[in-house]
Amino acid sequence: MTAWSVRVDTTASFAEVLRTEETLLRRGAPAVHVAVVDGTVVSFGAGVPESAPYLSAADRRGIPTARRRSGGTGVVHLEGDLVWAVILPRSDRRVGRDFVRAYPRLGAGLVAALAPHRVSATWVPSPGLSDDYCPLGRRGNVLEVGGRVVGAAAQHLSGTALLHQGTLSFEVDRDLVRDLFGFPDDSIPARLAGVAEHGVRARPEEVAEGVAQALVAALGPP
Numbered sequence: 001m002t003a004w005s006v007r008v009d010t011t012a013s014f015a016e017v018l019r020t021e022e023t024l025l026r027r028g029a030p031a032v033h034v035a036v037v038d039g040t041v042v043s044f045g046a047g048v049p050e051s052a053p054y055l056s057a058a059d060r061r062g063i064p065t066a067r068r069r070s071g072g073t074g075v076v077h078l079e080g081d082l083v084w085a086v087i088l089p090r091s092d093r094r095v096g097r098d099f100v101r102a103y104p105r106l107g108a109g110l111v112a113a114l115a116p117h118r119v120s121a122t123w124v125p126s127p128g129l130s131d132d133y134c135p136l137g138r139r140g141n142v143l144e145v146g147g148r149v150v151g152a153a154a155q156h157l158s159g160t161a162l163l164h165q166g167t168l169s170f171e172v173d174r175d176l177v178r179d180l181f182g183f184p185d186d187s188i189p190a191r192l193a194g195v196a197e198h199g200v201r202a203r204p205e206e207v208a209e210g211v212a213q214a215l216v217a218a219l220g221p222p
Contacts, residue, residue, distance in 0.1 A: 109215030
């Protein structure tokens with residue numbers, strides 16, 4: 001039986017995160033990766049054109065951008081936010097035929113990891129408020145606390161493995177999200193929150209360790 005590969009990076013650039021997860025995806029064995037982002041970056045999905053207005057807006061502000069292998073659209077990651085990934089072989093029973101709807105199953109560890117901090121999180125259908133900002137988008141599921149979105153996920157299926165890739169916000173810069181993604185006012189970004197607003201007092205590095213352990217525990221033996 002192949003054991004889980006578990007890696008936690010207490011600080012990493014988004015480019016480093018993508019390189020690590022690309023290596024794990026090519027390897028195709030059961031793996032969990034969690035990292036704490038070291039600075040502000042806008043990531044965007046594999047199908048997003050380079051001409052997307054929010055990427056130009058980020059460039060004008062000097063904010064780096066990074067294309068993910070997974071789908072979805074744009075996400076603003078701030079310093080201290082968590083990014084996480086689950087990699088499973090295509091043949092693994094936990095991938096199944098319904099993997100595109102399996103966000104609550106594949107992301108159950110996020111719910112479990114937040115529970116000790118007295119934060120009650122739930123995976124729910126995406127709110128359908130934006131075509132461009134992934135956590136407020138129209139597809140998949142998002143992680144909600146108290147009716148506000150604190151996390152999201154996207155996927156990529158290769159010939160051999162599934163990459164289920166997500167984010168968990170510690171803080172949210174609603175003004176930045178509004179300006180980059182062209183929201184006319186704060187009413188839509190108000191649906192976003194970070195877990196710090198909901199009472200998480202632990203450092204991001206501590207939460208990252210808990211998320212990694214909880215993901216493995218929730219998914220079970222490989």
